[in-house]
Amino acid sequence: MSTEGRSAEPVSATSALESAGFVRLVARADGDGLAASGLIASALAELETPFQVTVGRTIAERSARVDPPTNEDDRTIVVGAADAAADTDDVIRLPATDRPATLEAVDLVREIGGTPDPVLALAGVVAGGSEPGAGESEWLLETAIERGLLEQRPGVAVPTSDPIDGVAHSTRLRAPWSGDLDATREALSDAVDGDSDALDADDHRAIGSLVALDAVGADEATDATAESIGRLLRPYATPDHAFATLGGFADVLEALARTEPGTGTALAMGHDVRETALEAWREHGRRAHAALSSASTGRYDGLFVVDVDDGPVETIATIVAASRSPEPVVLAIGHAEAALATREADSLGATVDGVARELAGAEPETEPAFEDGSEIGVEYDVGHRRSYLRYDPDLDNSTIIAAVREFR
Known part of the structure; x- marks a missing residue:
């Protein structure tokens, strides 16, 4: 479940893309990841380089899509964390662990001679939980305002x-x-x-x-x-x-x-x-707020738990962390999935990795399949100030809560 690995240096990434005959983009499933992939895809289109974009909900999904290249000049760009096993010379990684994926994509686009759309880039920064114009995004905001875009x-x-x-x-x-x-x-x-x-x-x-x-x-x-x-x-x-x-x-x-x-x-x-x-x-917002209205909650030292029957757990966890939680970290639990969100600046990577390992050991020997037909197994993802878990539906909530408390 390791997410450690190397990231390509800008020069090697630039060289790889300039000589690419086809590029596969595999993006993290959040607004920041979508914006990053959109920026890169637009730059590849300007270079007239064929590409394909897919979105992976978990680290395992993204890692599995880093297939061996069909041709020598095929390249893959992974936006978000991926397993170390996904590292090959044909893979350019934008892990986005310490900064928004959008800003890493902006750097890459500029390295290959493209001009990033400042509005899309800033939207990705905001989706990632940062303020537009803060830190490295200041020049993007100034550019957008000067051009009359904002x-x-x-x-x-x-x-x-x-x-x-x-x-x-x-x-x-x-x-x-x-x-x-x-x-x-x-x-x-x-x-x-x-x-x-x-x-x-x-x-x-x-x-x-x-x-x-x-x-x-x-x-x-x-x-x-x-x-x-x-x-x-x-x-x-x-x-x-x-x-x-x-x-x-x-x-x-x-x-x-x-x-x-x-x-x-x-x-x-x-x-x-x-x-x-x-x-x-609209439908996403309706579902999230309806689930919150009927949710049950529990409070622990440093952790606030929200149990929902049906709803987008990542969004719910983010909403509660921002405006409803008396604790800095929120755990939203749904059916066979959960999400963590925090309003602090610390990463949840170590927490969710530990929780995933703990839950993997608690799974029953007989493993059914998820509703979408995929195999049972603990999978997770890490983004800025939030994370996502998918696990065996037979695991009860108390097991999930205990695992999160242990690793927080």
């Missing part, structure tokens, strides 16, 4: 021009009306009354205030809620983009990575899939 305004970061639709289905905030379009419309009725396309700066400011007050004032809100909602206010609008704001674009990428990765890949590559993407995003 402009900051009052309001909330959502993908749609209709703020009611946007905040109701957003997975970047949690309020009493989240997931319920009618309840959201009633809650914002004082600020939105009529054509959403005619909203001015004062209207957006009023919407932001109402959303913030409802989120922070909710019964289950924590001290972290104010900080998380603050990141959504005064968004960067994208006047010529398919989605209304940078943060909204990031939210859509995150949803698609977990529900419709093919559509997400097409979106990151610049194809016109806006309506399909938005519908998937």
